[in-house]
Amino acid sequence: MRSKKRRTKRVLFFLTIILGVGTASYFKFRTTILGTNAADEAVAEKESQKTLAIASTNETSEAESLTTTVVQIGEEDIPLYSQPDADSTEITTVTRGEYVEFIDESYDWYHVVVNGEYEGYVSSLYSELLDIDEPVTPTSLENTVVVLNPGHGGDDTGALSNDYYYYEKDITLATAQVIQETLEAVGCTVILTRDSDTTESLDEICEDSIDNQADFFFSLHYDSTDYMNDASGMTTYYYYEKYAALAETINQALAYTSPLENRGVEVGNFQVLRQNTRPALLLELGYMNNDYDLATFVTEYYQQQVADALLEGITEYIQS
Numbered sequence: 001m002r003s004k005k006r007r008t009k010r011v012l013f014f015l016t017i018i019l020g021v022g023t024a025s026y027f028k029f030r031t032t033i034l035g036t037n038a039a040d041e042a043v044a045e046k047e048s049q050k051t052l053a054i055a056s057t058n059e060t061s062e063a064e065s066l067t068t069t070v071v072q073i074g075e076e077d078i079p080l081y082s083q084p085d086a087d088s089t090e091i092t093t094v095t096r097g098e099y100v101e102f103i104d105e106s107y108d109w110y111h112v113v114v115n116g117e118y119e120g121y122v123s124s125l126y127s128e129l130l131d132i133d134e135p136v137t138p139t140s141l142e143n144t145v146v147v148l149n150p151g152h153g154g155d156d157t158g159a160l161s162n163d164y165y166y167y168e169k170d171i172t173l174a175t176a177q178v179i180q181e182t183l184e185a186v187g188c189t190v191i192l193t194r195d196s197d198t199t200e201s202l203d204e205i206c207e208d209s210i211d212n213q214a215d216f217f218f219s220l221h222y223d224s225t226d227y228m229n230d231a232s233g234m235t236t237y238y239y240y241e242k243y244a245a246l247a248e249t250i251n252q253a254l255a256y257t258s259p260l261e262n263r264g265v266e267v268g269n270f271q272v273l274r275q276n277t278r279p280a281l282l283l284e285l286g287y288m289n290n291d292y293d294l295a296t297f298v299t300e301y302y303q304q305q306v307a308d309a310l311l312e313g314i315t316e317y318i319q320s
């Protein structure tokens with residue numbers, strides 16, 4: 001009984017793959033011939049694959065959904081309690097906008113796990129139960145959607161160079177455009193959260209990542225410190241523990257190609273990572289107020305090295 005079910009599932013799985021590949025080629029054909037919006041096509045393609053996957057799941061009665069139920073913390077940071085009781089011990093604070101794993105609910109409490117580490121209870125009055133699409137690692141570059149967020153923009157200049165000549169917002173945009181060209185050349189769909197000097201709220205940036213079902217979301221930044229030429233190098237940040245391996249792979253690829261010092265991988269509780277249901281990293285690609293770093297990363301040569309490293313890292317990650 002069980003093995004038969006498995007065999008049925010396997011057949012349906014391969015059917016899904018075959019239909020998926022067919023759909024992908026069709027959309028690629030349409031994009032080439034009709035010049036339609038690549039981003040819309042990629043999302044449509046994913047939707048159709050998801051429908052196929054769900055259809056096959058229904059036929060096998062063994063429920064296997066591509067959505068997951070999670071709890072999202074509301075507008076304010078709230079305590080995680082050890083018991084469903086506001087008088088119990090506070091284990092930690094959960095940050096606003098954060099997605100946490102849902103276990104069950106009782107009365108006004110959700111029983112949750114925060115970032116794979118802390119188990120406890122949050123008030124359901126200050127958080128919300130949601131179904132989200134579970135990210136599935138793509139199997140080919142042609143099937144990969146990358147959302148790039150050039151950090152800052154518009155009124156928000158980001159960090160400045162020591163001579164105030166360069167703004168972080170301009171270099172993040174230039175870098176994003178080089179990455180876009182590089183990834184599109186190998187068939188990825190690339191969406192920029194801004195492609196000109198405009199301001200976008202952090203909420204909107206997160207929505208861009210989620211709505212476009214990003215397989216990879218990269219927020220691009222150039223760092224700064226209180227003192228000139230105090231720090232140098234690049235850092236790769238992730239927030240959710242499940243993306244630690246992705247951060248490691250991308251960081252290694254950057255370290256391999258970039259001439260700047262590698263400061264390694266760190267956990268960063270940034271809104272664009274935390275309020276994001278897609279695989280997300282924030283990359284600090286050098287220091288604006290370090291003269292050596294600046295002279296290096298303002299060049300297109302460096303930005304191309306970053307683009308090549310991301311392509312290398314993505315390729316390695318989807319093949320692993």
Ligand SMILES: [Zn+2]
Nearest residue numbers: 151158221222
């Ligand atoms: Zn920044």
